[in-house]
Amino acid sequence: MPALLDVRHLWKSFGGVHAVRDCSFDVEAGRITGLIGPNGAGKSTAIDLISGFLKPDAGVIRFAGLDVGGRPAHRVARLGLVRTFQSPRVWAGLTVMENMLLAAPEGGREEVWRAVCTPARLRESEDADRVQARAILGEFGLLPLKNDPAGNLSGGQKRLLEIARIFQARPRMVLMDEPLTGVNPVLGGRIGEGIKTLVAAGMTVLMVEHNLPFVEQVCGTVIVMALGRPIAHGPLAALRSDPAVVDAYLGQVPARV
Amino acid sequence: MINYLVSIATQGVIFAIFVLGLNVRWGWEGDLDIAYYAFIAIGAYIDAVLTLPPAGLRPPTEYILGLRWPFVAGALGAMLAGGLLSLVVGAIALRKLRGDYFAITTLATALIMQAVISNDARIFAGYNGLYGLSQPFNSVLRLDPHVYPVFYLAFCLAVLIAVYLFLERLFWSPFGRALRSVREDETAAAAFGRNVFALKLKGYVIGGVIAGLGGALFVHFLGAFNVSAWSPVETLLLYAAIFVGGTGNNRGVILGIFLVLIFFQEVTRFLPEIPGHPDFGPAVREILIGILILAVLRWRPQGILPEPRAQDRDPASAAGYAAGSAVAGTRAGG
Numbered sequence: 001m002p003a004l005l006d007v008r009h010l011w012k013s014f015g016g017v018h019a020v021r022d023c024s025f026d027v028e029a030g031r032i033t034g035l036i037g038p039n040g041a042g043k044s045t046a047i048d049l050i051s052g053f054l055k056p057d058a059g060v061i062r063f064a065g066l067d068v069g070g071r072p073a074h075r076v077a078r079l080g081l082v083r084t085f086q087s088p089r090v091w092a093g094l095t096v097m098e099n100m101l102l103a104a105p106e107g108g109r110e111e112v113w114r115a116v117c118t119p120a121r122l123r124e125s126e127d128a129d130r131v132q133a134r135a136i137l138g139e140f141g142l143l144p145l146k147n148d149p150a151g152n153l154s155g156g157q158k159r160l161l162e163i164a165r166i167f168q169a170r171p172r173m174v175l176m177d178e179p180l181t182g183v184n185p186v187l188g189g190r191i192g193e194g195i196k197t198l199v200a201a202g203m204t205v206l207m208v209e210h211n212l213p214f215v216e217q218v219c220g221t222v223i224v225m226a227l228g229r230p231i232a233h234g235p236l237a238a239l240r241s242d243p244a245v246v247d248a249y250l251g252q253v254p255a256r257v
Numbered sequence: 258m259i260n261y262l263v264s265i266a267t268q269g270v271i272f273a274i275f276v277l278g279l280n281v282r283w284g285w286e287g288d289l290d291i292a293y294y295a296f297i298a299i300g301a302y303i304d305a306v307l308t309l310p311p312a313g314l315r316p317p318t319e320y321i322l323g324l325r326w327p328f329v330a331g332a333l334g335a336m337l338a339g340g341l342l343s344l345v346v347g348a349i350a351l352r353k354l355r356g357d358y359f360a361i362t363t364l365a366t367a368l369i370m371q372a373v374i375s376n377d378a379r380i381f382a383g384y385n386g387l388y389g390l391s392q393p394f395n396s397v398l399r400l401d402p403h404v405y406p407v408f409y410l411a412f413c414l415a416v417l418i419a420v421y422l423f424l425e426r427l428f429w430s431p432f433g434r435a436l437r438s439v440r441e442d443e444t445a446a447a448a449f450g451r452n453v454f455a456l457k458l459k460g461y462v463i464g465g466v467i468a469g470l471g472g473a474l475f476v477h478f479l480g481a482f483n484v485s486a487w488s489p490v491e492t493l494l495l496y497a498a499i500f501v502g503g504t505g506n507n508r509g510v511i512l513g514i515f516l517v518l519i520f521f522q523e524v525t526r527f528l529p530e531i532p533g534h535p536d537f538g539p540a541v542r543e544i545l546i547g548i549l550i551l552a553v554l555r556w557r558p559q560g561i562l563p564e565p566r567a568q569d570r571d572p573a574s575a576a577g578y579a580a581g582s583a584v585a586g587t588r589a590g591g
Contacts, residue, residue: 072447082450085444089444089445094438094567098434106450109431112427112463114432115433134569147566169449
C-alpha cells in the first residue's frame with residue numbers, strides 16, 4: 001500500500017535551534033503509527049509543519065499525493081488531515097453539540113447569504129449531521145451533556161469530545177499530539193479504544209505520545225525521533241534493543257546517524 | 258415633554274443599531290474594536306455629502322460631492338462606505354494582530370481619521386461640520402414639524418427591527434456558529450478547516466455596514482455633524498451597553514443601550530453645576546461609564562441577558578426524555 005503521508009528532507013529552525021533537520025519518514029494508510037522520542041526531538045514541530053501551523057524552511061510534505069508543505073492550516077484540514085493538540089482544545093463557550101456540528105465539513109453552509117435567505121433549508125441540511133453527532137456522543141457517554149457548554153466538561157471528557165469530533169469530521173488522516181496528557185489510566189484505555197475505532201472506520205493515525213506501554217498497545221509501527229530527525233522505525237518491541245534508540249532516551253547524543 | 262421623549266427614544270433606537278453592529282465584532286467575533294465610532298462617522302459623513310446640495314451653493318463651507326441624492330441612496334452609500342472602510346482596516350488589522358495589539362491598531366485608525374477630517378476642511382468641512390440635512394421622505398410626506406419626529410422614530414424602529422432579524426438569523430446560522438468558534442479558539446477552528454481571517458473579516462464588514470447605516474440615520478436625526486460629534490470615547494458608551502445588557506446577545510445589547518442611555522441622561526441631569534467648570538458634567542459622565550463597566554465585569558460578567566445557548570432537541574427521543582427524567586423533561590419542554 002502506498003504511503004498516505006510522505007515527508008522528505010524537512011527542515012525547520014527557530015533562530016539558532018534546528019528543531020527539525022532533514023527529517024524524512026512516511027506513514028502507511030489504515031494504520032496507527034506512533035511518533036516517539038525524548039523531549040526536544042522535534043516531534044511536535046513535525047506535527048505543526050505537517051498540519052500547516054508552521055511553515056517548513058525546506059522539504060516536501062506529500063499528503064495523498066498532493067504537496068501540502070507551506071499551505072495554511074485550514075486548507076490542509078479541508079484536504080482531510082485533521083489534528084489534535086497537547087492540551088484539549090474545545091470551543092468552551094459553545095455547547096457540546098455545537099462543537100460536534102463545527103467538526104463536520106461545512107460544505108458551503110457557512111455562507112452569509114444562505115444564513116439570511118434560506119435558514120430553514122440550512123437547518124434541514126444539518127439534520128443528518130445532528131443525527132450522526134447524537135449517535136457518536138452516545139457512544140462516548142457525552143449525550144446527556146450535549147446542550148452544556150463544552151467548557152464545563154472535565155479534562156477527560158474534553159479528550160473524549162476531541163475524539164468524538166474527529167469521528168464527526170471523518171478525515172482521511174488524524175495527527176494526535178499526546179492524546180493521553182492529563183488523562184487517568186481508565187480513561188486512557190477508553191481513549192485507546194477510541195483511536196483503534198478511528199482506524200477501523202478507515203482513518204489513518206499518526207500519534208505523538210510519551211506513554212510507551214500505551215504506544216506498544218496501540219501502535220503497529222513506531223518512528224523514533226531524536227535531534228530533529230528519525231533514527232529508527234519498526235514495531236516498538238523490536239526497537240527496545242536498538243542501541244541508537246536507547247542512547248537517545250538515556251540522553252547520550254548519538255554521533256550523526 | 259412628548260417632544261423630549263420622542264427625541265430620547267429616537268436616539269436610543271439609533272444607538273441600538275450602533276450597538277448591534279459592535280456586538281458582531283466584539284460579542285461574536287471577540288475583537289476589541291475601539292475604532293467602531295469611526296465607522297458610524299464615515300457613514301454619517303458619506304450620507305451627508307451624498308444628500309446635501311453642492312458646497313458651492315453655501316460658501317464658505319467646503320465638502321466633497323454634494324449630489325442632492327435622496328435619503329435611501331445616501332443611506333446605501335453610507336452602508337457601502339462603512340463596509341469598504343471595514344474591508345481596508347480589517348484586511349490590515351485582522352490578519353495577524355490579536356487582543357491588545359488589534360485594539361491599539363483600531364484606536365490609531367480612529368485617531369488618524371479624526372485628525373485628517375478635522376484638519377483637511379475640504380473633505381467634510383472640518384470643525385465647521387456639515388449642517389442643514391434634509392428630513393428623510395418629508396419632501397414627499399410633507400408632515401407637520403410636530404408630527405415628523407414621530408414618523409422618523411417609527412422609521413428608525415423599523416430599521417432596527419430589520420437589523421435585529423437579520424442578525425438573529427446570522428447568530429443561529431452555521432456562519433454565526435463558525436464566527437463564535439473563532440472567538441472561543443481560533444487554532445482549533447483552523448484545525449477543523451475554518452479560514453479564521455476570512456471569517457473575522459466577514460464579521461468585521463457586517464459590523465461596519467451596520468455602523469454605516471446607523472450613521473446615516475443619526476446624521477439626519479441630528480441635522481448636522483462635525484468632528485466634535487464623535488470620538489473614541491463614544492465607543493466606550495457602546496461597550497458599556499454591551500457589558501450591561503449581555504455580550505453576544507442581540508436582545509441583551511439593545512436592552513443595555515436603553516438602560517445606559519437613560520441612566521446617564523437621568524443621573525447627570527441632577528448633578529450640580531460648578532461655576533467656572535463647564536466640563537464637570539461630561540467628565541462625571543465618562544467616569545460613571547468606567548465605573549459601570551468595572552462593576553458589571555466584577556459582579557455579572559455575562560450581563561443581564563447572557564449569550565443564548567443553542568439547544569439541540571432530538572425529535573426521536575423527545576418523548577422519552579420527558580418521561581425519563583425530570584431534569585431532561587424541563588429542558589425538552591423549554
